[in-house]
Amino acid sequence: MWRPTRSSLSAWHRTVVVPAPGRVVHVVEEEHRRGFAYGTLPGHPECGEEAFLLERHADGTVTCSRTS
Template identity: 65%
Template sequence: MASVDQPSVTYAPVGCTRTGVVPDGFDELRRSRRIGSGRADFERAADALLTWQMHRRAEIAVMASHARVETGAVANLRLGVGRPGLRAPVRVVDVVDEPTRRGFAYGTLPGHPESGEESFVVELGETGDVTLAITAVSRPASRLARLAGQVGRRVQSRITGRYLSALADDER
């Protein structure tokens, strides 16, 4: 049971981005991009991902409970500045730490405009290509997000594109 300090995620089932099972009523977004080549690029991208730098490079402010991503870490993400900025609290629900795959997934917490899970995984392929794959499973949670409809989906897609660019080899 979650305490006041540890609110529950706002969706089920946790782990849906890893299993690929999209809950009824949720939309799925999957995108990937080649971001480099070789072990050094893989390590650099994984480190930037796991220290919240990808988000910051994509112009998302991050106030995280831990400097490095770990299961259970909480982050308050913010798009924009000041009062009109969009607040998006999340909790890390999964960490991938394999020799050629690293990343994490976070789930939305109360106050996030969406309900769902998003994963970010950097992979070093057999050919040496380094790719970033992003999967989001979500639905509107706030009144504003519901009213935004397809405009909200386009904003989500644009932010995903910024994440992909943030780790690309030409963006370092």
């Protein structure tokens, strides 16, 4: 059973660290598609949601998409 998950990523450049808390809000687990979407939490430098999806096609090719 899937449950929403909180995460906290950090982005850094040299000595500057920026916290980026987020939460997985949706998971795709279908026969030919896998992916997830996450939303930002307070303290994240941006605001919104982003989704990542992998899809395997009948000819064997795989595509990756990102929606934000």
